[in-house]
Amino acid sequence: MRAFVYERPADVEQAVAAVAADPQAAFLAGGTTQLDLMKDGVWTPDRLVDITRLPLRGIMVEGQLMRVGALTTMEQLAAEPAVTERLLMVREALLAGASTQLRNMATIGGNLLQRTRCRYFRDPSVAACNRRSPDSGCAAVDNTARMHAILGVDERCVALHASDVAVPLVAVDAQALVAGPGGQQRHIPLTEFWVRADEGPSIEHVLTHGELVTAVDVPLLPAGWRSGYLKVRDRASYEFALCSAAVAVLMDGDLIADVRIALGGVGSVPWRARQAEQMLRGTHVDPVRFEQAGRATVAGAYTLPGTAFKVDLAVATLTRQLLAMTTEANS
Amino acid sequence: MTAVQARPAGWVGQGVDRVDGPHKVTGTAPYSGDVTLPGMLHAMVVTATIAAGSVTKVDTSALLTLPGVRAVFTHENFPRLNAGPQVAFGEAPPAPLQDGRVAFHGQEVALVVADTIQQAAEAARLIEITYAPEAALLDPAHGVAEPLPYLPDTRRGDTEAGWALADVRVGAAYTTAENVNNPLGLMGAVAAWDGDHLDFHDSTQWPVNVRKTLAAMFGVPESGVRVHAPYLGGGFGAGLIPWPYKMLAAGAARALGRPVKLMLTRPQMFKLVGHRPDTEHQVRLAARHDGTLTAIEHRAVSLASLDKPALGLLTAATGQVYACPNVATVERTVRLNRRYPSAMRGPGEAEGNWAIETAMDELAYELGMDPLELRLRNISADRHPGSGLPWSSNALTECCEVGAEVFGWARRDPRPSATRDGHLLVGWGMATAFYGAYLPVSTARITVYADGTAAVRTAGTDIGTGTYTVLTQVAADLLGLSPRQIDLQLGDSDLPDAAQSGGSGLASSLSAALQDAAANLRGSLLGLAGPDSPLRGASPDEVTCRDGGLCRTADPSASTSFAQLLADGELTQLSAEGHTRLPDSAETGMHQAGGFGARFAEVAIDPMIGRLRVRRIVTVTDCGRVLNPKLARSQIIGGTVGGIGMALFEETVTDPDTGRVANGTFGDYLIASCADVPDIEVLFAGGPDRFSPAGTKGAGEIGLVGVPAAIGNAVFHATGRRLRALPITVDQLMM
Numbered sequence A: 001m002r003a004f005v006y007e008r009p010a011d012v013e014q015a016v017a018a019v020a021a022d023p024q025a026a027f028l029a030g031g032t033t034q035l036d037l038m039k040d041g042v043w044t045p046d047r048l049v050d051i052t053r054l055p056l057r058g059i060m061v062e063g064q065l066m067r068v069g070a071l072t073t074m075e076q077l078a079a080e081p082a083v084t085e086r087l088l089m090v091r092e093a094l095l096a097g098a099s100t101q102l103r104n105m106a107t108i109g110g111n112l113l114q115r116t117r118c119r120y121f122r123d124p125s126v127a128a129c130n131r132r133s134p135d136s137g138c139a140a141v142d143n144t145a146r147m148h149a150i151l152g153v154d155e156r157c158v159a160l161h162a163s164d165v166a167v168p169l170v171a172v173d174a175q176a177l178v179a180g181p182g183g184q185q186r187h188i189p190l191t192e193f194w195v196r197a198d199e200g201p202s203i204e205h206v207l208t209h210g211e212l213v214t215a216v217d218v219p220l221l222p223a224g225w226r227s228g229y230l231k232v233r234d235r236a237s238y239e240f241a242l243c244s245a246a247v248a249v250l251m252d253g254d255l256i257a258d259v260r261i262a263l264g265g266v267g268s269v270p271w272r273a274r275q276a277e278q279m280l281r282g283t284h285v286d287p288v289r290f291e292q293a294g295r296a297t298v299a300g301a302y303t304l305p306g307t308a309f310k311v312d313l314a315v316a317t318l319t320r321q322l323l324a325m326t327t328e329a330n331s
Numbered sequence B: 001m002t003a004v005q006a007r008p009a010g011w012v013g014q015g016v017d018r019v020d021g022p023h024k025v026t027g028t029a030p031y032s033g034d035v036t037l038p039g040m041l042h043a044m045v046v047t048a049t050i051a052a053g054s055v056t057k058v059d060t061s062a063l064l065t066l067p068g069v070r071a072v073f074t075h076e077n078f079p080r081l082n083a084g085p086q087v088a089f090g091e092a093p094p095a096p097l098q099d100g101r102v103a104f105h106g107q108e109v110a111l112v113v114a115d116t117i118q119q120a121a122e123a124a125r126l127i128e129i130t131y132a133p134e135a136a137l138l139d140p141a142h143g144v145a146e147p148l149p150y151l152p153d154t155r156r157g158d159t160e161a162g163w164a165l166a167d168v169r170v171g172a173a174y175t176t177a178e179n180v181n182n183p184l185g186l187m188g189a190v191a192a193w194d195g196d197h198l199d200f201h202d203s204t205q206w207p208v209n210v211r212k213t214l215a216a217m218f219g220v221p222e223s224g225v226r227v228h229a230p231y232l233g234g235g236f237g238a239g240l241i242p243w244p245y246k247m248l249a250a251g252a253a254r255a256l257g258r259p260v261k262l263m264l265t266r267p268q269m270f271k272l273v274g275h276r277p278d279t280e281h282q283v284r285l286a287a288r289h290d291g292t293l294t295a296i297e298h299r300a301v302s303l304a305s306l307d308k309p310a311l312g313l314l315t316a317a318t319g320q321v322y323a324c325p326n327v328a329t330v331e332r333t334v335r336l337n338r339r340y341p342s343a344m345r346g347p348g349e350a351e352g353n354w355a356i357e358t359a360m361d362e363l364a365y366e367l368g369m370d371p372l373e374l375r376l377r378n379i380s381a382d383r384h385p386g387s388g389l390p391w392s393s394n395a396l397t398e399c400c401e402v403g404a405e406v407f408g409w410a411r412r413d414p415r416p417s418a419t420r421d422g423h424l425l426v427g428w429g430m431a432t433a434f435y436g437a438y439l440p441v442s443t444a445r446i447t448v449y450a451d452g453t454a455a456v457r458t459a460g461t462d463i464g465t466g467t468y469t470v471l472t473q474v475a476a477d478l479l480g481l482s483p484r485q486i487d488l489q490l491g492d493s494d495l496p497d498a499a500q501s502g503g504s505g506l507a508s509s510l511s512a513a514l515q516d517a518a519a520n521l522r523g524s525l526l527g528l529a530g531p532d533s534p535l536r537g538a539s540p541d542e543v544t545c546r547d548g549g550l551c552r553t554a555d556p557s558a559s560t561s562f563a564q565l566l567a568d569g570e571l572t573q574l575s576a577e578g579h580t581r582l583p584d585s586a587e588t589g590m591h592q593a594g595g596f597g598a599r600f601a602e603v604a605i606d607p608m609i610g611r612l613r614v615r616r617i618v619t620v621t622d623c624g625r626v627l628n629p630k631l632a633r634s635q636i637i638g639g640t641v642g643g644i645g646m647a648l649f650e651e652t653v654t655d656p657d658t659g660r661v662a663n664g665t666f667g668d669y670l671i672a673s674c675a676d677v678p679d680i681e682v683l684f685a686g687g688p689d690r691f692s693p694a695g696t697k698g699a700g701e702i703g704l705v706g707v708p709a710a711i712g713n714a715v716f717h718a719t720g721r722r723l724r725a726l727p728i729t730v731d732q733l734m735m
């Protein structure tokens, strides 16, 4: 591993300034992504700015809004009673992710900013990776893509955004609170936080260098809503999604009064399925309609031999989860 | 007589706790990676990023100016080595860094040595290597198939005639994926030279072979090479071959005149210490309406590297289980620019079993017969179907019957996709298992002391399977001592030579060697008996070791303590060696048996999203005498979990255009997690084997065999979909 400078800033302002001033600097939170990338030689910053002592840990609930400090760990958020009561799909997504050990280290801010798991991205001996080195090509497209995206991608990059918790967060229109250089603050809706790979494979999100996520504002689901997260993966635990569906519904008898949907495991960004939501709002529970909504969501998929199965899997995962959320029998 | 009544029947057969457990849980058991020597340097291997060609230039000058970097070895400056010796099942691949030729992506092409491992790793990251790439042979379709090193093609009867005679026939192709052993303990070595003497701390399952190989390759006397491997963080076969990393550690240490530690990284564990290769099978089965098999034909291929053929053994078990008069096997290995294959738990036979036992299930459905019934009708229970000799033991029928009973097989609705649980499809499948006999010769030494304790020594290793514990139990019974009075040392090539901990043969081999050593010891002790000793005139067969002394078996009161015998002989200790004495198969008129088993699995599948869960497994094994039920159970559970992994998860993916391992981390290469492993009911059947002197047949590998086919057959029963390629994944299961 290459030598680097390690810093522990006293406050948010210092942290932001330290990273903003040095193009080769990076924030360090739980380190479960950052240190792996450094050990593998994928990304070797000269300066690590450790933010873990900053006062950004903790959860505040005020009315319909939950503010989650960026340093809150995945386990802490999963254990929050408001999440269990009003956002079950967030809890389920968190607990379906990584392992207990990792979740005790990993922070929510870091989770949103985790880098893709693409095997070619993560091996610097592979030359062709547009995400790592612009205009070098894409080794995944040429070889064996499987844990890759089919939506928001093209032949330049098929990298998946692998976060689970980001999927329900996108579904409820959560926002990131961001601190920038010079004391600037801004709110970024998570639906606009990430950049699709087909809009530029080497840019992953809209943060400028040095901007720090300080918290995530998460609207709680109003009373009467029901939500859940279904994750389909190659083994039962400790594995990323092949496809996942976060679904929240408000039922009025047999009628879907309102619905929020996002898919994971299929997009270069956590995939909000607005068209599916529109197709289902005000309709009756109907598996055929569910499937049509799924088909509409994956209509523009870009697939490779190894990822082609994800088209049908996405439709099936969404249908299965809609059935589970809308029919009493499956609760 | 009360003392005699209180005596336990024997330590063998009891679920004694691991004697090495406290060392392991307190972190005091020294693994090779724990060894630190004064002045020791650290080495990091650099691996090739092309699959074929040669290294033309390595820019080392910049690296040598980095802090702590002591040397960079390439083919230009690494010591020249001799070829390794010919060793059955244990031959080294070509010596590393001799000529710059690259035969696979990931091959060792340089070695950086530095004061710390961090410095070595950083230099290895920065090293710049220029290659002259050549066209790589990566597509199996273009490889040349050649015969296997250890297994000829076989033919019994006339399969064409058997085929013609049949009422029902099935034939299909089956495949298994490359799996990698990847024990949790990273493999590596610490090498320290003193002149021509080499002390070598290694992760090996076969210290004696490492001693022999290093001595030959470095041209030094074998008597001066000492290999230590008291503990191993698992092996599953990865430690059977003298891999090139060993020569790299020893060569660097010799060139630099300082001890060198070389530990492989986790990604390197996917490339440099062997694997279970991809295999492809063509199977044809034919039977009469009543299920009687009339022909078995098995053609199989395993992929291999250019410089090392595959072990094969895919067809080794094919003709041994069922009483079919017509059997033909043809097996090949195809050489490509790929990593060195080797043995992985149940090598070859596990893959062959997947093909044969899936085909048997297909045949059962074709016949409209219960799959268990088809097996029971064809099992050759009394005699080996080839040699015609009676088996030395075979409880396969009992395995099937006991397993079926415990599993509740009789309640199975035979129709595919007929059993449901809500929206889940439930399936029950079964398979038989066989793992060939392997009983190599080892030596062991027993020394008794005047205080009534004994030392037991052999070079064999305990790779986590429990060798320390079971040999202590065996020795305790042979010497009439309690396990606490026995000091057992293993894993040191200066101790009496022992075979590899492989082929599930070491416990049997060493137990037999201890029996022989104990007999020799009794003889020597009798020779010491003074004129007044009640043992005077007895033969070694008439006496037994008991309570720190020797007594007449027929009259235990006629006894003399070890202390007295040693004093009579004016000795402070007495040693005896022994070796594995095997009965002659022809003389005894029996066919040496391997392990047998029956596996029953229940799966539940959500066909919409392709989600499969193994709900329960019942596994019944005949591994001969069970030395320690707790440890044997652990072995079977571990094997079963490995079998679940082989069935559903494990697959090393090789990039088709570069030959690179695409998923060489534990994040990307999936093994079964705890959540994937259901309750496993472990049962044993049968009794002591008549051929094996200790009655044992080995429990290390048989547990894995048959599990993939039982799961695959359960998938068919659940869904009606016959899947013939492992691993079985979500995309294959979606309906």
Ligand SMILES: Cc1cc2nc3c(=O)[nH]c(=O)nc-3n(C[C@H](O)[C@H](O)[C@H](O)COP(=O)(O)OP(=O)(O)OC[C@H]3O[C@@H](n4cnc5c(N)ncnc54)[C@H](O)[C@@H]3O)c2cc1C
Binding pocket: A026, A027, A028, A029, A030, A031, A032, A033, A034, A035, A036, A070, A096, A097, A098, A099, A102, A105, A106, A107, A108, A109, A110, A111, A112, A113, A114, A115, A162, A163, A164, A165, A211, A212, A213, A214, A238, A239, A240, A241, B667
């Ligand atoms: C083996 C393994 C399995 C995993 N499985 C899953 C899974 O199933 N599902 C899942 O969702 N995730 C999974 N993960 C990913 C894991 O959740 C993330 O690594 C983790 O959430 C990152 O959080 P961290 O605090 O460790 O971030 P770090 O590693 O410290 O940081 C990650 C990145 O974000 C930047 N960063 C961190 N915090 C901030 C901030 N507040 N503002 C701006 N930038 C910041 C860092 O500079 C770095 O680039 C897995 C990870 C591993 C290693």
Ligand code: SF4
Binding pocket: A116, A118, A119, A120, A121, A128, A129, A130, A131, A132, A137, A138, A139, A140, A141, A156, A157, A158, A159, A201
């Ligand atoms: S998919 Fe994207 S991240 Fe992966 S190799 Fe291609 S460009 Fe790189």
